[in-house]
Amino acid sequence: MKYAVETFDLTKNYGDFTAVDKLKMKIRNKSIFGFLGPNGAGKTTTVKVLTCLALPTSGTATVAGYDILENPNEVRQKIGMIPQMVSLYGDLTVKENIHMCADFYGVPEDLIESRADELMEMMDIKYAENKYVSQLSGGMKQKASVVASLIHQPDILFMDEPTIGLDPTTKRILWNLVEELHSEGRTIILCSHDMYEVELLCDDVGIINNGVLAAFNTPQALKDAMINEQKNVKNSKRSNIAKIVEEIQKEATPEEYAAYDKIKDHAEEENRDTRQLSVIISNLNDELFNQLKNLSITYNITKQSSGRITLDILDSDESVTEVISTIIMNNGIITSISTKDPSLEDVFVKVTAKKKEGGEI
DSSP states (O other): EEEEEEEEEEEETTTTTTEEEEEOOOOOOOOEEEEOOTTTHHHHHHHHTTTSOOOEEEEEEEEEEEEETTHHHHHHHHHEESSOOOSSOOTBBBBHHHHHHHTTOOOHHHHHHHHHHHHHHHOOOGTTSSSSSGSSOOHHHEEEEEHHHTTOOSSSEESTTTTOOOOHHHHHHHHHHHHHHHHEEEEEEEEEEEEHHHHHHSSSSEEEEEEEEEEEEEEHHHHHHHHHHHHHHHHHHHHHHHHHHHHTTOOOOHHHHHHHHHHHHHHHHHHHOOOEEEEETTTTOOHHHHHHTTTTEEEEEEEEEEEEEEEEOHHHSSSHHHHHHHHTTTOOOOEEEEEEEOOHHHHHHHHHHOOOSOOOO
């Protein structure tokens, strides 16, 4: 099976409102897939349809190789769901909730106890197995919910904002679990607004906006595409300004000609391709700072008391190398270096700001 999930013009209407519009999407088998979208974009509706909690208006999808319309029961047996809001019974203990879920999915009785114990140990919730869910903290409830969702060993796990409201330690436990499940060959579909979480875990990312798939690729490819788009915009601006100035210069006097050249140079400078470089130099001194400041590739440089400097440099393959070489040649000791590139959050904001255009990406 090549794809864990594949949708075919999947559409869901609520009256006159189209929540999901002819969605075409393929999620690779045994991958961690980040499914993103702003509130009201159609993400939750799509998940409800894929997990057989709602029927599509038209179109269909396959999940774990089964059609959601023709084989909904088979789909349900192959999936697990960790909802944003814990849906366990508060008047039952953690263990009773887990056993009830195991019974629902038909887990053999001789396997329930061992599986439950193993999962509770993994999620560090075994100590609370006899506590009522209503007595648990939010983080403990989420841990119990994870165990209940995994008790039948689903091939595909849907996770809807699984770490929202969790402390950093519990978040890391859940992230480690996701990676462990992935290493075992399971497909994880992660719905999240935590871009750091998505970048950390996901192989592929799909961004839905206004019911259509607005972007789909690996996190790095989406960021690289944004970098290239920004460069193309700047190049276009430079070209357009240069053409306008050249046309005006044709009718200019010799005195005016030089002024227009200055305008063209200023526009070139404003729209140049630069990148920001941040470096911590443990033995930074004024001489080294001035050496970096006077490099032909440096357009702006600032210094902080911690030894960190921030440079706006020419965006080229050689520029970063030239900065590093200058520091080393002046006996500088680099303890940290990084460039500022667009983040997945930048991509998300840009993609979801666009109006509905329809179609498949």
